[in-house]
Amino acid sequence: MYDFIIIGGGCSGLPAAMYGTRLGMKTLTLAELPGGLITTTHLVENWPGIKSISGPDLAISLMEHATASGAEIKSERVTNIEKVENSDGQTIFKVKTGSNEYEGKTIMIATGTKHRKLGVPGEKELENKGVSYCALCDGAFFSEKTVCVVGGGDSAAKEALFLSKHANKVYIVVRKDILRAEPANAERIEKNDKIEILYKTEIEEILGAEKVEKVKFKDGKEMPMDAVFMAIGHIAQTDLAKELGVELNEKGEIKINRRSETNIPGVFAAGDCCDTGFKQAITGAAEGVTASYYAYHRVDLNAYF
Amino acid sequence: MYDFIIIGGGCSGLPAAMYGTRLGMKTLTLAELPGGLITTTHLVENWPGIKSISGPDLAISLMEHATASGAEIKSERVTNIEKVENSDGQTIFKVKTGSNEYEGKTIMIATGTKHRKLGVPGEKELENKGVSYCALCDGAFFSEKTVCVVGGGDSAAKEALFLSKHANKVYIVVRKDILRAEPANAERIEKNDKIEILYKTEIEEILGAEKVEKVKFKDGKEMPMDAVFMAIGHIAQTDLAKELGVELNEKGEIKINRRSETNIPGVFAAGDCCDTGFKQAITGAAEGVTASYYAYHRVDLNAYF
Numbered sequence: 307m308y309d310f311i312i313i314g315g316g317c318s319g320l321p322a323a324m325y326g327t328r329l330g331m332k333t334l335t336l337a338e339l340p341g342g343l344i345t346t347t348h349l350v351e352n353w354p355g356i357k358s359i360s361g362p363d364l365a366i367s368l369m370e371h372a373t374a375s376g377a378e379i380k381s382e383r384v385t386n387i388e389k390v391e392n393s394d395g396q397t398i399f400k401v402k403t404g405s406n407e408y409e410g411k412t413i414m415i416a417t418g419t420k421h422r423k424l425g426v427p428g429e430k431e432l433e434n435k436g437v438s439y440c441a442l443c444d445g446a447f448f449s450e451k452t453v454c455v456v457g458g459g460d461s462a463a464k465e466a467l468f469l470s471k472h473a474n475k476v477y478i479v480v481r482k483d484i485l486r487a488e489p490a491n492a493e494r495i496e497k498n499d500k501i502e503i504l505y506k507t508e509i510e511e512i513l514g515a516e517k518v519e520k521v522k523f524k525d526g527k528e529m530p531m532d533a534v535f536m537a538i539g540h541i542a543q544t545d546l547a548k549e550l551g552v553e554l555n556e557k558g559e560i561k562i563n564r565r566s567e568t569n570i571p572g573v574f575a576a577g578d579c580c581d582t583g584f585k586q587a588i589t590g591a592a593e594g595v596t597a598s599y600y601a602y603h604r605v606d607l608n609a610y611f
Numbered sequence: 612m613y614d615f616i617i618i619g620g621g622c623s624g625l626p627a628a629m630y631g632t633r634l635g636m637k638t639l640t641l642a643e644l645p646g647g648l649i650t651t652t653h654l655v656e657n658w659p660g661i662k663s664i665s666g667p668d669l670a671i672s673l674m675e676h677a678t679a680s681g682a683e684i685k686s687e688r689v690t691n692i693e694k695v696e697n698s699d700g701q702t703i704f705k706v707k708t709g710s711n712e713y714e715g716k717t718i719m720i721a722t723g724t725k726h727r728k729l730g731v732p733g734e735k736e737l738e739n740k741g742v743s744y745c746a747l748c749d750g751a752f753f754s755e756k757t758v759c760v761v762g763g764g765d766s767a768a769k770e771a772l773f774l775s776k777h778a779n780k781v782y783i784v785v786r787k788d789i790l791r792a793e794p795a796n797a798e799r800i801e802k803n804d805k806i807e808i809l810y811k812t813e814i815e816e817i818l819g820a821e822k823v824e825k826v827k828f829k830d831g832k833e834m835p836m837d838a839v840f841m842a843i844g845h846i847a848q849t850d851l852a853k854e855l856g857v858e859l860n861e862k863g864e865i866k867i868n869r870r871s872e873t874n875i876p877g878v879f880a881a882g883d884c885c886d887t888g889f890k891q892a893i894t895g896a897a898e899g900v901t902a903s904y905y906a907y908h909r910v911d912l913n914a915y916f
Binding site for chain 1: 622625626629630633635656657658659660661662669672673675676679680747751776799869870887888889891893894896897898900901904905911
């Protein structure tokens with residue numbers, strides 16, 4: 307019986323594992339992708355205290371910190387979580403993976419998100435070589451360059467506005483004939499000389515040898531391009547949570563409070579799969595750490611009463 | 612005119628400064644104590660990603676990260692903050708220091724706390740040499756040792772329970788004849804063989820050459836001791852906030868929401884001076900970063916409308 311089972315081994319799960327073990331809880335971390343989504347980022351410059359580090363190296367640091375604290379991390383994919391009552395009438399959670407079943411007094415769901423992919427040739431091959439899913443992360447690398455943002459929503463608008471601070475030219479590639487931006491952002495884009503919207507336009511292929519060089523549109527035209535930023539959304543990986551009965555918001559994100567608690571006592575959540583407005587590695591880490599603390603309180607209560 | 616003025620240069624202020632400048636805001640950080648309270652901690656082992664670092668070194672890392680991002684940090688003590696309307700009818704904040712006055716479109720208050728001191732001889736001299744204000748931070752250094760916790764509230768009870776996982780013997784030194792612990796914690800203490808409560812007892816002096824060796828009580832008795840943990844409270848440094856009209860809770864802490872917003876639009880707060888339940892360096896950093904993001908949104912709105 308574990309005190310605390312963490313599902314997800316990214317920037318939220320690993321710090322939670324470190325704190326959980328420091329607090330004396332028997333803590334298990336089940337990490338399908340050890341290190342999480344940050345491992346797909348080539349350069350992280352906004353983890354406070356570390357000026358510049360590769361995504362994989364940051365993941366390794368968090369992993370080593372957790373294991374040095376005594377954390378038990380298993381590379382298993384969770385397939386199901388069940389809430390049951392044990393023989394003492396206490397609520398516990400059964401966490402099933404492909405090969406095992408674990409029992410925990412508390413759990414934390416930190417299963418992150420997936421970037422929605424455009425699904426065109428060149429996208430996968432040139433990821434981190436000009437194809438990016440995060441303007442805030444990578445925008446500064448394209449100072450004075452020509453870039454485009456793919457997407458028709460407010461996210462695309464915001465990404466373009468942010469990129470215009472760095473790039474010389476920013477195209478927004480919109481499939482339909484309308485950019486569904488918030489009025490404030492729409493007006494800003496209109497006033498911004500660097501930004502140009504390409505309506506009714508779809509990318510057919512992203513081309514380049516070592517890095518993005520140009521894009522080819524469905525009408526056959528080609529355009530030189532240094533970077534392609536995808537702003538077509540994220541998918542919160544919350545199927546496990548939903549099946550367990552955890553409350554989600556309209557975007558499918560787990561609703562948490564400032565204690566990282568969900569609607570189910572004993573079930574915590576942290577990081578990108580949650581309804582936090584500004585999702586960063588550091589905010590996810592703090593949510594994970596906070597979850598550990600309140601899990602510790604709950605476990606301690608269970609232990610004594 | 613600054614976009615974002617950060618008052619406080621600790622673990623919340625410095626990451627906020629780093630993010631603020633990265634987001635393109637003209638950001639000023641006013642730090643009375645550059646590095647903040649963490650500089651008084653000899654060893655930090657719970658900043659995710661860094662297994663072990665001295666408090667001052669962590670502060671330097673955060674400082675260097677902020678300045679490398681372009682942050683402007685001044686070592687000035689803020690004496691007053693005023694909310695005024697400028698000639699365009701926009702709310703701005705005048706931040707006065709001993710020697711200057713600055714104007715900001717948004718501000719963040721991250722003025723931290725002070726540990727309440729016992730005020731006995733030896734306390735200051737042996738701080739970090741056995742005298743500690745944080746069991747969670749320093750408890751593990753006293754494995755198998757004899758320690759005491761000074762305090763009569765639930766904090767003292769919780770600190771003692773936590774310390775009993777490491778130390779061989781934990782005394783709780785209580786001035787009155789009652790320990791005001793939550794029932795759950797009181798019961799746990801009763802069942803815990805390692806913990807002993809010394810009622811109607813007050814420390815007169817903490818003794819030791821290089822480190823804590825013993826304590827002397829007011830009744831003249833002496834007791835060998837390896838560490839003295841003070842659990843007599845923190846004082847949130849929120850006078851500036853209060854004078855500005857920022858809403859505080861019953862403990863005098865600034866009330867913030869998940870966006871690090873206070874009750875006054877444009878005034879954000881982060882870190883130990885806030886009403887967050889579990890205050891850690893990493894949670895303060897996340898609150899600071901979050902404040903930067905929402906300040907950026909507000910400034911951007913001001914700029915365009």
